[in-house]
Amino acid sequence: MRVRKPFGRAGFGKRFVAAFAAVATIAGVGVVAGTGTAAAFGTGTGFSQWSVNGCGMPDVKVRSWSRPGNYKTVVLLDGLRATTDISGWEHETNVQNMVDRGVNVVMPVGGTASFYSDWDAPNNFNGQPYAYRWNCVISRSLIAGMDARGLRGPSGKYAIAGLSMGGNAALVIGANNKQNFSHTFSMSGYLNLSAPGMKSAIRVALLDADGGPWNADSMWGAPWSTRWYDNDPFVQINKMHGLKVRVASGNGGLxxxxxxxxxxxxxxxVPLEWLSLAQTRAFEVQALVNGVAITTDYPPSGTHMWGYWQDMMWRALNQGWFR
Structure with missing residues (x-):
């Protein structure tokens, strides 16, 4: 998708097909990424539910699992169809059990179609009375709430990880808040939002998401607005020096x-994970070119679904990445 073709009928046709494919595939993010349908796995060790200031939104529910002496705390971000009862991570995985392996787990709840960013304006397509302020919540309110509960651990900094929509957000939030985050991890994220067709793809995905339609112009402004680049991990790569960055994607194989x-x-x-793999590989090259050290996880199979993301989290833990 990133190869630029010469002008002319053939070149334009290939660019158009690539853009159309991006729109057609990423629009399905809302169907499979972040939808919670299975029963929760239960509260588990050190469970607590609390809330933090919403920075102009309603207060945000937070569910966490912690144990004294754990060496790290990870914040987990959900997908496009994040629900307001509990996080998709709790609906669909067992990663809260990492608390028994030295890593506290914190799940802010909500954020449907938000890209976990601060929006320019309230969404005028569904009459939402407030603008999303998820960047503020995570980088300020949530940090303060975790600090108050003594969750920083011996390193003095947190980890942040997310899947799909939450994957690109985790990298951007980590890059802009290195005083609080030392580790950032994207699973099946779309890490090159400036690639041909991606802005249109995001626009279509937001129109389709639960509770919508959602207006991309309310989020980051018109397609030429610099806010699109501010939220693109590919463009923000040089802010990631000094972070422990990890990226993962399946290959679409069953x-x-x-x-x-x-x-x-x-x-x-399947096509969602193909697109994620292409974008994650492109990001890996961008990191290499710019001297940003990253670790990667490309399993031999995997589509855009929770079981594979659960395994990616456990592999990161077992390989010592949270240290």
């Missing part, structure tokens, strides 16, 4: 977690 899925779910999840 694996054990696809057992029992219907054709529609597979058709949605």
């Amino acid at each position: 694996g054990g977690y696809n057992a029992g899925q219907g054709p529609v779910e597979i058709v949605q999840g």
Whole structure:
């Protein structure tokens, strides 16, 4: 998608097809990324529920698992269809059990279609009375709440990780808040939002998301606004020097977690992960060119679904990445 073709009928046609493919595939993010349907795994060790100031939004619910003596705390960001009851991470995975392996787990709840950013204006497509202020919540209110609960740990800084929509947000938030975050991790994220077709793709995905339609102009302004670049990990790469950066993506190949899925779910999840893989590989090259050290996780199979993201988190833990 990033190769620029010469002008002329053939070059334009290939660019148009690439852009159309991006729109058609990423629009499905709302269907499979962040949807919580399974029963929660239960509260587990050191469970607590609390709330933080919403920076002009309603207060934000936070669910956390912590244990004295743990060496790290990770903030987990949800996908496009994040729900308001509990995080998709709790709905669909067992990663809160990392608390028994030395890592506290913190899940802010909500953020549907927000990209976990501060929006320019309230969404005028659904009459939401306030502008999203998720960057403020995570970088200020949530940090203060975790600090008050003694969750920084011996390193003095936090980790942040997210999937799909939350993957690009985790990298951008980490890059802009290195005083509080030392580790940042994207799973199946879209890490080159400036690539041809991606702005249109995001626009279509927001129109489709739950509670919407959502207006991309309310989020980061018109397509030529610099705010799109401010929220693009590919463009913000040089702010990531000194962070422990990790990226992961499946390859669209079917694996054990696809057992029992219907054709529609597979058709949605496969191209989404192809697109994520292409963008994550592009980001990996961008990091290499700019001298930003990263670690990667490219499993031999995996579509855009929770089981594979759960495994990515446990591999990061078992490989010592949170240290």
